[in-house]
Amino acid sequence: MTYALELDRIGCEFQSNSNQSESYTAVQETTLNVSQGEFVSVVGPTGCGKSTLLNVAAGLLKPTTGEVRVFGKRLEGLNARAGYMFQAESLLPWRTALQNVMLGLEYKGVPLESAQSLAKDWLARVGLSRFADNYIHQLSGGMRKRVSLAQTLVLDPDIILMDEPLSALDIQTRQLMENEILEIWSKQKKAVVFITHDLDEAIAMSDRVVVLSAGPGTHPIGEFLVDLQRPRNVAEIRHDLQYTRLHEQIWNVLRDEVLKGYRQQLGPKEELIR
Amino acid sequence: MNSQLTPKTVFVNSRKKMLRLWQLLLAIALIGVWSLVAQDPQWAFFLGEPLAVLIRVIEWFVPIVVAPNEWLSSGIHGTGAIYIHLGVTLLETVLAFVIGTALGLSGGLWLALSPLASELLDPYIKALNSMPRVILAPIFGLWFGLGIWSKVALAVTLVFFVVFFNVYQGVKEVNPVLLANARMLGANASKLLKTVYLPSATSWVFSSLHSSVGLAFVGAVVGEYLGSARGVGYLILQAEGTFDVNTVFAGIVVLTICALVLDALVGRLERRLMRWQPPSSPSHSR
Numbered sequence: 001m002t003y004a005l006e007l008d009r010i011g012c013e014f015q016s017n018s019n020q021s022e023s024y025t026a027v028q029e030t031t032l033n034v035s036q037g038e039f040v041s042v043v044g045p046t047g048c049g050k051s052t053l054l055n056v057a058a059g060l061l062k063p064t065t066g067e068v069r070v071f072g073k074r075l076e077g078l079n080a081r082a083g084y085m086f087q088a089e090s091l092l093p094w095r096t097a098l099q100n101v102m103l104g105l106e107y108k109g110v111p112l113e114s115a116q117s118l119a120k121d122w123l124a125r126v127g128l129s130r131f132a133d134n135y136i137h138q139l140s141g142g143m144r145k146r147v148s149l150a151q152t153l154v155l156d157p158d159i160i161l162m163d164e165p166l167s168a169l170d171i172q173t174r175q176l177m178e179n180e181i182l183e184i185w186s187k188q189k190k191a192v193v194f195i196t197h198d199l200d201e202a203i204a205m206s207d208r209v210v211v212l213s214a215g216p217g218t219h220p221i222g223e224f225l226v227d228l229q230r231p232r233n234v235a236e237i238r239h240d241l242q243y244t245r246l247h248e249q250i251w252n253v254l255r256d257e258v259l260k261g262y263r264q265q266l267g268p269k270e271e272l273i274r
Numbered sequence: 275m276n277s278q279l280t281p282k283t284v285f286v287n288s289r290k291k292m293l294r295l296w297q298l299l300l301a302i303a304l305i306g307v308w309s310l311v312a313q314d315p316q317w318a319f320f321l322g323e324p325l326a327v328l329i330r331v332i333e334w335f336v337p338i339v340v341a342p343n344e345w346l347s348s349g350i351h352g353t354g355a356i357y358i359h360l361g362v363t364l365l366e367t368v369l370a371f372v373i374g375t376a377l378g379l380s381g382g383l384w385l386a387l388s389p390l391a392s393e394l395l396d397p398y399i400k401a402l403n404s405m406p407r408v409i410l411a412p413i414f415g416l417w418f419g420l421g422i423w424s425k426v427a428l429a430v431t432l433v434f435f436v437v438f439f440n441v442y443q444g445v446k447e448v449n450p451v452l453l454a455n456a457r458m459l460g461a462n463a464s465k466l467l468k469t470v471y472l473p474s475a476t477s478w479v480f481s482s483l484h485s486s487v488g489l490a491f492v493g494a495v496v497g498e499y500l501g502s503a504r505g506v507g508y509l510i511l512q513a514e515g516t517f518d519v520n521t522v523f524a525g526i527v528v529l530t531i532c533a534l535v536l537d538a539l540v541g542r543l544e545r546r547l548m549r550w551q552p553p554s555s556p557s558h559s560r
Contacts, residue, residue, distance in 0.1 A: 058458060060454055060457070060458070078457060078458065080460070082458070083458065084454075084455070084458040086451050086454070086455055088449075088451045089449075089451065090451045090452060090454075090455035091455075092452060092456075092469070092470065092473070093550055093551070094473045094474075094477070094550040095550070096550075103456070103459055103469065104459035104460055106465075106469070107456075107459055107460040107461045107462075107465050107469075108460050135549070135550040136550075137550070137551070137552035151459070152459075155459065155460070
């Protein structure tokens with residue numbers, strides 16, 4: 001079986017900000033394969049290069065070494081089969097919620113009427129029908145994330161890349177959205193790469209959790225299968241015994257890296273670690 | 275938005291009314307002092323008289339004739355002559371504003387999106403911007419004649435740079451996440467321009483419109499002042515030639531009111547087209 005997404009011995013080097021001749025290895029020898037329909041979470045300490053890895057998978061960043069394959073084919077340029085949900089605000093403020101959801105359809109040249117009805121459909125699925133004509137500044141943080149989700153999913157991508165999409169939300173909204181994402185995903189099983197620094201979120205949502213080491217030279221140091229039953233409720237599953245055991249196992253691996261990453265951030269080479 | 279009267283809005287409203295009252299009183303006081311000083315004929319020769327200025331403005335706008343009487347020693351000889359001059363000045367202003375904004379917008383977009391061109395042209399743009407552009411007026415007079423186009427050209431050089439720098443800055447500072455998101459959604463270069471760069475640049479254009487509409491006006495009037503056969507600038511120049519200070523001041527009053535009206539129109543247009551912006555968003559003008 002071909003994987004939906006293969007990151008094959010990826011390495012990324014950046015030129016240092018302060019010294020042009022110095023270079024900084026963000027990611028080193030990282031291999032990550034994601035099957036069709038699989039939900040994979042990537043956790044790691046802050047600033048370890050999780051987003052770099054996702055940008056490589058999206059084709060927004062060309063790796064220094066290694067290659068990316070999408071459904072067996074070597075990736076050149078942007079990854080057209082992937083949808084990307086960014087951590088930061090990515091909606092166009094001069095468009096309404098509906099117009100934002102329609103954006104990708106417009107780019108693809110879908111006729112206006114069918115684009116509109118598809119976008120409306122997706123807005124309804126994320127519970128925002130009433131807010132279709134609101135501008136972005138008139139929506140709350142949670143609503144904006146829902147619009148982003150609809151904007152990404154309306155294009156029906158085969159691979160969904162999410163970069164800490166919910167990190168800016170309060171805990172209640174966050175759990176609601178986690179459940180919603182799981183529900184939508186369970187209907188049309190896509191390959192998902194979900195970046196997070198929140199271990200609870202990672203375990204509750206995924207089939208597999210990959211732990212990355214602290215930078216520089218980030219690489220996977222542990223992989224854990226999460227065989228908790230689905231459908232899951234992210235708030236309730238946290239009381240499951242198996243969940244607690246997994247959490248402890250993964251945290252044992254992650255803890256040292258988090259401390260290492262923390263120490264580096266305080267260290268003299270602060271500007272190198274992004 | 276909120277029609278309810280809370281103690282705070284009542285306080286703010288009454289404070290606003292007080293402020294308006296004091297502003298009005300200040301104006302009356304200033305005009306009063308001016309009138310008193312103008313009682314002396316020698317002072318009046320240099321400073322003009324408020325009443326005479328008012329009469330001149332009325333004569334310009336309303337073609338009525340009042341014979342000299344005990345209140346008005348010189349009477350009113352209304353001609354309605356201002357319209358043709360004001361029309362010319364406003365036409366020059368609007369043309370310069372539209373042409374300058376269009377050129378500034380396209381130039382700013384082009385240079386911001388083409389690093390090579392921007393590096394190549396950088397010193398020239400800096401030089402053109404720091405040059406005192408009013409000095410170009412005689413050259414434009416030579417090139418475009420004494421009609422409206424030499425004034426339009428002068429005003430365009432003033433408007434262009436304001437809009438240009440705002441758009442350039444605006445496009446350079448488009449949020450990279452918005453761009454990455456649009457590209458991931460399948461935007462090609464021309465769609466990126468249409469859906470991300472252009473709307474983003476437009477908001478920067480609007481923040482510069484208030485200053486650029488003023489500059490268009492300045493360019494038109496200065497152009498007229500330096501050589502023309504029509505326009506409010508021409509009227510002022512004629513009056514200065516005969517030491518008619520009252521007419522000069524009347525011209526200044528008319529120009530000021532026109533500038534305020536133009537600015538209000540731009541404000542209205544801005545509120546209409548920029549509905550997507552949060553109401554309290556800080557404007558980012560240079």
